[in-house]
Amino acid sequence: MLKQSIVALALGSSALIAGPALADHLNISTDGIEVDGDTVTIPSVLIDEPGFVVIHEVLDGQPVVPASIGHAYVEGGTTDSVEITTEYPLEDGADYIAMLHYDTDGDGEYSFGEGMTDVDTPALNAEDAPYVQPFTAGGSMM
Known part of the structure; x- marks a missing residue:
């Protein structure tokens, strides 16, 4: 359901989100993702440049x-066991997405957010949409 919502959002407007598409330069492996309170461990991430x-x-x-x-910051290439600390413990059964962003200003600090969307921009998949992978805390990829 979430994948369909994300794809519909991207196709129906100029939104920043789309479903995952095959891309040989980007990947977030959510099979085996671990959530322990406010820590998310992603088994493997591939990004073609630092982000x-x-x-x-x-x-x-x-x-x-x-x-x-x-x-969490990652170097270009494949990084195993990427640990991300969240602002609060994730709720079992709740839906989230993992998204890749490039470190466009090269400072190693994540700056993308409200009022600041022109730096550290999303990494785009083969369909020129942000590369995302949905997951459920305490569960698996949706």
């Missing part, structure tokens, strides 16, 4: 953007 894995809430079936609840 961030960002966690967004999902409310009423829609991702909450540009606000995020946690992020």
Whole structure:
């Protein structure tokens, strides 16, 4: 359901979110994702240049953007066991998305957010939409 909502949002407007598409330069492996309170461990992340894995809430079936609840810096290439600390413990059974962003200003600090959407912008998939992977806390990929 969340994937359909994200895809519909992207196709129906000029929104910043879309469902995951095949991209050989981006990947977030959510199979085996671990959530322990306010810590999310993603098994593997692939990004073609330095950037961030960002966690967004999902409310009423829609991702909450540009606000995020946690992020972690990753170097370009494949990074295993990416640990992200969130602002609060994730709720079992609640839906979230993991999204990739590039470190566009090269400072290693995540700056994308409300009023600041021109830096550290989302990494785009093969469909020129932000690369995201939905997941359920205490569960698996949706």
